[in-house]
Amino acid sequence: MRLGRFFVVGALLAIGATAIWQVGDETRLSWLYLFSSNSPQRQREQHQQELAALCRKYSSVSPLTTSLEGKVVAIDGAQAGRIAAYLRRVVPSAKAYVNGTLEERPIYGLPTLVRRGPPPDALRVNVAEQVLPQAPAAGRTSSPGRIEVVNVADAAGNPLGAWQGFVGGSCQSANPRPISVQGFLSRSNAWDIAYRSPPRRPELQLELTAVGAKFVARPGDFTMPPSTAKCPAALVHEGYAKYPMLQVTTRTATVLLKYVQAEQALPAVACSDEHTAIFVRTPTHVGVIVLDADGYVAGAGRVAVTKTSDREAFREVTIAKGKAFATLVSFAVGRKGVLASSQSRTIAVALALAPAGGAASVEPEKRRSAFSRYESCAAPPALPPNVEVHELSGVGVAWEYVYVPGQPPVPFRNVVIDAPLKTVAVSFPGTPVELVWLIQATPGTDLRYVEIGARTPQTVLFKNPANAVVNVASDPSCRTLFGRNSPERAKYEIKRAYSVRGQQQVIGLVLLANGNPFVSAAGTRQALQEFGFKHLSSLGSYFLQLKADGVLQEATLEDVERFNRYYYQNLPLGRKIASWFRQDPALDILSARGRLSIGYMVMRPFALPKDPDDIARDTLFMVDKGAPLPTGDLRPFRILDANTLSCPGAQRKCPWSRGIPAASR
Amino acid sequence: MAAALEARQDHVLYATWTGLVVVAATLGVAHQIGASPRYAIYLARTGGAVGSDFTALLVACAAYLLFRLVRPFPFTTAQGQPPGGALYALGTVLVTVATAVSVTFLAWAVLLPAVFAYYRSAGVVLSLAMLAGFLVVEASLVRPRAASEGKGLYVDGGLVSALLVVSACVAWFGNVSPRSGLGRQIVRAFRDPASALMPPLVVGVTVFVLWLVSRPLRRRWGENRFYRAAIGALWVFGIAAYALTAVLPRRALMSPDRTTWLDQLWSYSYARPAPLLVGLVVLWLVATAAGYLLLRRRRAS
Numbered sequence A: 001m002r003l004g005r006f007f008v009v010g011a012l013l014a015i016g017a018t019a020i021w022q023v024g025d026e027t028r029l030s031w032l033y034l035f036s037s038n039s040p041q042r043q044r045e046q047h048q049q050e051l052a053a054l055c056r057k058y059s060s061v062s063p064l065t066t067s068l069e070g071k072v073v074a075i076d077g078a079q080a081g082r083i084a085a086y087l088r089r090v091v092p093s094a095k096a097y098v099n100g101t102l103e104e105r106p107i108y109g110l111p112t113l114v115r116r117g118p119p120p121d122a123l124r125v126n127v128a129e130q131v132l133p134q135a136p137a138a139g140r141t142s143s144p145g146r147i148e149v150v151n152v153a154d155a156a157g158n159p160l161g162a163w164q165g166f167v168g169g170s171c172q173s174a175n176p177r178p179i180s181v182q183g184f185l186s187r188s189n190a191w192d193i194a195y196r197s198p199p200r201r202p203e204l205q206l207e208l209t210a211v212g213a214k215f216v217a218r219p220g221d222f223t224m225p226p227s228t229a230k231c232p233a234a235l236v237h238e239g240y241a242k243y244p245m246l247q248v249t250t251r252t253a254t255v256l257l258k259y260v261q262a263e264q265a266l267p268a269v270a271c272s273d274e275h276t277a278i279f280v281r282t283p284t285h286v287g288v289i290v291l292d293a294d295g296y297v298a299g300a301g302r303v304a305v306t307k308t309s310d311r312e313a314f315r316e317v318t319i320a321k322g323k324a325f326a327t328l329v330s331f332a333v334g335r336k337g338v339l340a341s342s343q344s345r346t347i348a349v350a351l352a353l354a355p356a357g358g359a360a361s362v363e364p365e366k367r368r369s370a371f372s373r374y375e376s377c378a379a380p381p382a383l384p385p386n387v388e389v390h391e392l393s394g395v396g397v398a399w400e401y402v403y404v405p406g407q408p409p410v411p412f413r414n415v416v417i418d419a420p421l422k423t424v425a426v427s428f429p430g431t432p433v434e435l436v437w438l439i440q441a442t443p444g445t446d447l448r449y450v451e452i453g454a455r456t457p458q459t460v461l462f463k464n465p466a467n468a469v470v471n472v473a474s475d476p477s478c479r480t481l482f483g484r485n486s487p488e489r490a491k492y493e494i495k496r497a498y499s500v501r502g503q504q505q506v507i508g509l510v511l512l513a514n515g516n517p518f519v520s521a522a523g524t525r526q527a528l529q530e531f532g533f534k535h536l537s538s539l540g541s542y543f544l545q546l547k548a549d550g551v552l553q554e555a556t557l558e559d560v561e562r563f564n565r566y567y568y569q570n571l572p573l574g575r576k577i578a579s580w581f582r583q584d585p586a587l588d589i590l591s592a593r594g595r596l597s598i599g600y601m602v603m604r605p606f607a608l609p610k611d612p613d614d615i616a617r618d619t620l621f622m623v624d625k626g627a628p629l630p631t632g633d634l635r636p637f638r639i640l641d642a643n644t645l646s647c648p649g650a651q652r653k654c655p656w657s658r659g660i661p662a663a664s665r
Numbered sequence B: 001m002a003a004a005l006e007a008r009q010d011h012v013l014y015a016t017w018t019g020l021v022v023v024a025a026t027l028g029v030a031h032q033i034g035a036s037p038r039y040a041i042y043l044a045r046t047g048g049a050v051g052s053d054f055t056a057l058l059v060a061c062a063a064y065l066l067f068r069l070v071r072p073f074p075f076t077t078a079q080g081q082p083p084g085g086a087l088y089a090l091g092t093v094l095v096t097v098a099t100a101v102s103v104t105f106l107a108w109a110v111l112l113p114a115v116f117a118y119y120r121s122a123g124v125v126l127s128l129a130m131l132a133g134f135l136v137v138e139a140s141l142v143r144p145r146a147a148s149e150g151k152g153l154y155v156d157g158g159l160v161s162a163l164l165v166v167s168a169c170v171a172w173f174g175n176v177s178p179r180s181g182l183g184r185q186i187v188r189a190f191r192d193p194a195s196a197l198m199p200p201l202v203v204g205v206t207v208f209v210l211w212l213v214s215r216p217l218r219r220r221w222g223e224n225r226f227y228r229a230a231i232g233a234l235w236v237f238g239i240a241a242y243a244l245t246a247v248l249p250r251r252a253l254m255s256p257d258r259t260t261w262l263d264q265l266w267s268y269s270y271a272r273p274a275p276l277l278v279g280l281v282v283l284w285l286v287a288t289a290a291g292y293l294l295l296r297r298r299r300a301s
Helices: A002-026 A026-035 A039-059 A080-091 A181-183 A365-368 A485-492 A505-509 A522-529 A539-547 A557-569 A573-578 A585-592 A614-618 B001-036 B037-046 B055-070 B086-111 B111-144 B157-176 B181-191 B198-213 B215-221 B225-254 B263-271 B273-300
Strands: A058-064 A072-077 A094-098 A102-104 A114-115 A123-131 A148-151 A159-165 A208-209 A233-236 A246-251 A255-256 A270-271 A276-281 A283-292 A297-304 A309-322 A323-333 A339-350 A372-374 A390-393 A401-403 A409-419 A421-430 A435-441 A446-452 A457-463 A469-473 A494-496 A510-514 A534-536 A552-554 A598-601 A618-625 A638-641
Touching: A002 B001, A002 B086, A002 B111, A002 B157, A002 B225, A039 A159, A072 A080, A080 A094, A080 A123, A148 A181, A159 A181, A181 A233, A208 A283, A208 A297, A208 B215, A246 A276, A270 A309, A270 A323, A276 A309, A276 A323, A276 B055, A276 B086, A283 A323, A283 A339, A309 A339, A372 A469, A372 A598, A401 A539, A409 A421, A421 B198, A435 A522, A446 A457, A457 A469, A457 A522, A469 B055, A534 A539, A539 A552, A539 A614, A557 A618, B001 B055, B001 B086, B001 B111, B086 B111, B086 B157, B086 B198, B086 B225, B157 B181, B181 B198, B198 B215, B225 B273
Parallel strands: A072 A094, A072 A123, A390 A421, A390 A494, A409 A435, A421 A446, A435 A457, A446 A469, A598 A618, A618 A638
Antiparallel strands: A058 A159, A094 A102, A102 A114, A114 A255, A123 A148, A148 A159, A208 A339, A233 A246, A246 A255, A270 A276, A276 A283, A283 A297, A309 A323, A323 A339, A372 A457, A401 A409, A401 A534, A409 A510, A552 A598
16 A cells, blocks of 8 residues: 555544544543533523523512602511612611511621511511522523512502512613612612612710719629610520620610620610610720610710720619710729729710701701811921821822712722820821822820821811811922921831831721721711712722713623724725634724623713722723713723724723724724 | 556555544544543533444444455455446445545544534444445445446545645634634534534535545646645645644643643644744645655656
């Protein structure tokens, strides 16, 4: 035989051996999925289509005839907790009982309040789960197998509205999208409902004074929670719970306080006809929860109280002249072997709470008095040389933002100076970006001076009982105490954060407190709202807000295809032919395929943030033909402008930056 | 005349060996598919394959081919011409087409494993066709017509090379540039479960028909040394293209540190397709020139 025939036999042997090797190793079988109908992408598309069909088939709604704003709602059923969570987000003023229980946590660090049994006039929401008649295919576990049916009725049982469908985001790809359960609860037809902040409760200010009177311990101090006659309190055990609960009976309701710690002083309760005040000891603070006449939380607050003894108890719990009082007594064994008070402090809290309309109904001037705003430099005060000076340089972009509607969001910094019984000053030199600061000093901290050095404008919202000077030195002409060129700098002993590797002491005193548990979210919101700022937990929430306002729209694969066609239409013939044989980078907008979110279509102009975080830098904005560009500095962003077939931002790998003839632009 | 006769008898022997190899490879792959639980799960999910057992058919084919190796055809032992007539022609066409389609199918399945989903279904049809071809050939030997100089069909190196090269190029292009206009069409064709078989069959049949109709031309050109050298070099090119597409990516991906020369070659072939193609063409030209010189020297000696 000639060589050619050996070749054929050899080639066939090679192919056969390769095929056997290919199938023999199971790891290589993953290649099956690359080109197969079972590829992940095809699976996802198929799954979305199935879901959309299910959504269209099983979604229905009869809108609510009454608003749930401020109503007491009793939610029962299998998915009651989930529906209640949605209700709290879209109608935060509604009080939702989940299967007969209402739980509220007044502020961070205080125990949770529990109410059992909704009032008889509460609206009834029944959540029923139904198994889908068309069970999803085996193996597709992510397909919902059940639908939820939500029926709303008044106390008499008259129907007020009904919703049926899939909770969660299953129906996002359906066209048209059915009304979501959030939309149903908030009486809106929009798919994306902007989550609202819960109603603002006034943060109670607690006063702490030392008491000279002596107390001798009684057995009941450590076994019976002290309370006034109108609202008896007792410890109760539920089930197998480790800790007992405090049960308080007010004029209209019985409430429970969860997680009463055995090693802490027992809570104390005092009440009048209008209010019930519950004093709670935590490891670091004393907190007060004030309930209104109906037994719902009207306000809460806390004050740092150092624990000086293992045995503490509340005494002399009273309400008088619009204030609630309790004395926290620390016991120690005396010389005669008697357990007597070693230190006593009285905690007083004013019950003059904001009216039901919330803080908005209070005179703006009165509200604003708690905070002050600084944007320009101020003359530094004469500080004593023994003042503690803390310095943290280069405070940059945070993951929180604030904005005034219509203006670009600005990064937000929340700072708490917590140095009780000390005289301190703080300095933030070299701030590289424009920031909005909220600076607060904890009670007992003698804060004298705040100095912020920057080249860009800074806004400081300041809360300080001692009225310290705030110097925003954003102009070179501003006089500073702690600046590098200041002659006064040498006079002070400046503790610089992070100046020594591993140094933590300074940070322990000057808390940069975004997300720190010592920062009160309610206080932050109050400060920002007083000056017209809106708070954003991230720029992602800014874009969601704009989406809810109709300024942005979620981009779909059809939008991406359309943008590809815009480019393709303007492609020279040579490159058009070449695109059949080679992946054209200009057509590579589809690299977004596979992401959870492709980007946003810009419908109306909006302000882009000056100092975006990474998420915002990575977000794609698509400006369709005839649509306007966003305003502000476009450079850091990924923007595709179909009007000019260009990328206005300085992004890498702009698909349209190359090869477009000038005439076609 | 004597040389032509010798060549034809060579073809018969060669076709027998080729058939045996095809049968053995098909048996091996079918056995591996049956022994792989993960593959069974994949088949169950895609629902593309028939769980047919065609082992008996293949064993029968193998037995017949072995028999004809031990006991050659009467016209071979008698140093005569193969029988003329329609039956013999039909039998050889059936066997040749079944062999060619088997090769095509095997080559495509190695390049794009999604085709494996239909391997067993196709195996039944092809082994039946091959067996039928053998029967028809045997029937033609019972009553042989007058010997003629009929031009029988057989799977030669040129056909196998063309099948390999074209299959490898199409699959390689789909892998290299899945987002180009052509690449999208290729990927789409293989993602559709109903038509996953069509691209290999269309490519295979097209190559086969071109090979068939160009036979007179190739015969005439076959007297040209340069052409023979080019075809010989094409085999090298075919094996290289095939290895690049079918073997290299998998071998390269298996290296844990991704630093082997295989990995680098694979990365290069996928990152810079145009220089790679030019390089392969240059390699082909060099091999052609070398082959041409070799043939000239042999003729001179």
